[in-house]
Amino acid sequence: MDLEPLKREAALRAVGLIESGMRVGLGTGSTAKYATEEIGRKVKAGELTGIVGVATSEASEALAREVGITVEALDPRPLDIAIDGADEIAPNLDLIKGLGGALLREKLTEIQARRLIIIADxxxxxxxxxxxxxxPIEIARFGFLSTIERLRQIVPGGRLRQPGAQPYVTDNGNYIYDAQLAVGGDIAALERQLKGTLGVVDTGLFLGMAERAFVASPDGVRELGR
Known part of the structure; x- marks a missing residue:
């Protein structure tokens, strides 16, 4: 079954929470793009006014400008809402994000959102x-092999993200190490341990941040709350 129409419907449900005058975090990825496009449509149609977007990647900023959304840089002011996708969604709405490579900017942006709404299949x-x-774990390029050795003491399985001849480089000029987690255990303690590892910039664990999720399935779109 083609889930794309349902993913778009999930995005539309999330965009329905946006009101005029809001500062909105614009997510990155194949599902989040539907939300950005719908916000742009509503702005152009006059259904939403005074909307300011804060983008979570260079790609999402380019898309936002293309569809007519005013974009500002992230600053200390809170965001009213952020809408983004996820790579894993646990029952309590803890998330893994970052397979698209934007985890650091996503977390920096979405931690300032009063409401984080997730859209996914x-x-x-x-x-x-x-x-x-x-x-995904974003790591500094300098000394990255040493950082990976330190990470392997914590999460033995994983690899440096390298889609071609050279490692993948994030918008921030860093590398990404994709770690294989053992299922179970104290995920919050693991997050603290990883964040305390020299050379680690941030991880794709988004714990306790999401308010709700709109999830597309063959049966339609369902809403999950914490």
């Missing part, structure tokens, strides 16, 4: 974090 639902997706 049903394949992203898991019973426990680490069940399906690797955990």
């Amino acid at each position: 049903h394949s992203k639902i898991v019973a426990q974090i680490g069940e399906k997706a690797p955990l």
